[in-house]
Amino acid sequence: MSQSSWKDQIKKQWGPHSHCPICGKAMPSDKQFCSQSCRDNYVISEKKQKKKGRYQMIFLFGMMAVMFLFLFILG
Numbered sequence: 752m753s754q755s756s757w758k759d760q761i762k763k764q765w766g767p768h769s770h771c772p773i774c775g776k777a778m779p780s781d782k783q784f785c786s787q788s789c790r791d792n793y794v795i796s797e798k799k800q801k802k803k804g805r806y807q808m809i810f811l812f813g814m815m816a817v818m819f820l821f822l823f824i825l826g
């Protein structure tokens with residue numbers, strides 16, 4: 752192995768790259784996730800968060816409705 756190829760390897764390894772948002776592993780910058788399992792994890796967590804957000808919205812609107820009801824009854 753010549754010195755230039757070794758340097759090229761280092762460049763390849765530490766060149767433009769990004770980190771997996773799930774496990775934090777370094778990966779090629781053109782990829783979104785390092786592996787299929789990380790992609791699955793991301794999709795699952797995103798779905799959960801969306802569900803959570805919807806429940807929070809419903810809860811908030813429910814609270815507001817109750818507040819208005821109380822104001823209406825007491826006023």
Ligand SMILES: [Zn+2]
Pocket residue numbers: 771772773774775776784785786789
């Ligand atoms: Zn990953």
